[in-house]
């Protein structure tokens with residue numbers, strides 16, 4: 001069942017269901033080469049920013065992707081080689097304005113033969129966008145480094161574990177506690193990863209995730 005779900009979606013939303021992603025060609029998009037990230041993309045810059053501010057521009061979105069991907073590379077050893085197409089979903093309608101019953105997609109990653117497409121919702125608060133980028137960039141790394149039919153608990157749990165590490169580093173305690181105590185599948189998956197780290201250490205967890213199906 002979980003493997004069926006893996007095929008259906010590697011999408012992170014706040015609920016179980018997700019809206020379909022619009023056709024990529026209709027969305028504003030730009031390429032990102034993770035091997036080109038410079039030392040200016042430092043996590044220290046993120047700490048100085050207003051976390052409540054809404055992120056609207058492509059420039060600011062790309063800046064967050066650069067900072068988060070460099071942090072993952074340097075602090076966790078999760079490096080990505082392929083060029084990734086970044087697409088921005090339109091701003092969400094205010095809650096109540098939409099008659100949709102499913103939760104809106106905040107981020108998603110679709111693998112392709114050359115790299116893949118990372119879709120991010122425009123207009124999220126910076127604190128939310130940081131989490132979406134950390135989660136989805138983990139899926140970018142997994143696409144290059146892990147079995148494609150990996151169990152969804154491992155796949156999503158590791159993405160949540162990376163996000164948790166970033167929230168802890170940034171001192172975003174409220175979001176950190178929310179992530180750790182979620183009662184849905186993502187919460188269960190995170191707690192699996194946390195237990196695995198406790199038993200095997202950080203390196204042990206990462207090595208396990210590289211190979212496990």
Ligand SMILES: [Zn+2]
Nearest residue numbers: 010011012159
């Ligand atoms: Zn995910």
